[in-house]
Amino acid sequence: MNKVLLTTLVTLSILTVVGAGVFAYFFLTDSQAASSEPTIDEVLEASVDFEEMTTNLMSDEFIRISFKIQTSSADAKEELDKRSFQAKNIILKKISDLSAEDFKGSEGKAAVENTLREKLNAVMQSGRVERVYITSFVLQ
Known part of the structure; x- marks a missing residue:
């Protein structure tokens, strides 16, 4: 049972890090696109x-x-x-x-x-x- 719990926690941690990375990428890309509009x-x-x-x-x-x-x-x-x-x-x-x-x-x-x-x-x-x-x- 300990091994299953550890595997689940590692998987959730990896998914959280990847999800945060994808979110940060899209957030930064959108803010850069908005700032590329001419004044x-x-x-x-x-x-x-x-x-x-x-x-x-x-x-x-x-x-x-x-x-x-x-x-x-x-x-x-x-x-x-x-x-x-x-x-x-x-x-x-x-x-x-x-x-x-x-x-x-x-x-x-x-x-x-x-x-x-x-x-x-x-x-x-x-x-x-x-x-x-x-x-x-x-x-x-």
Whole structure:
């Protein structure tokens, strides 16, 4: 009986140590992932503002819209600044292919932001576009 009790205690001790190790690993990994998110100052340093643009939509309405585009680094921001004419061209072309329906609700706007991010990343060479934010929006 003594041997069974000793084996049980050793097994429980090993499981406790392994469980604590797994818990600590996941806890530390989560806290490191949270701290890897950029601060608001870092976001602003790597972002480019695009002034309000006006264009017709495919559905015969027109839209006035402006953006803040967050890049992955200061170098990427500088590149996007230099490519602003290309970025505006991409944005205007893509938006003019859309209808008023495409902008309905938060999901519609998020889809437009994601599409623009993908299109802009196609021309970026140093760094990438992380997020596209719609900062003003008027649809008539």
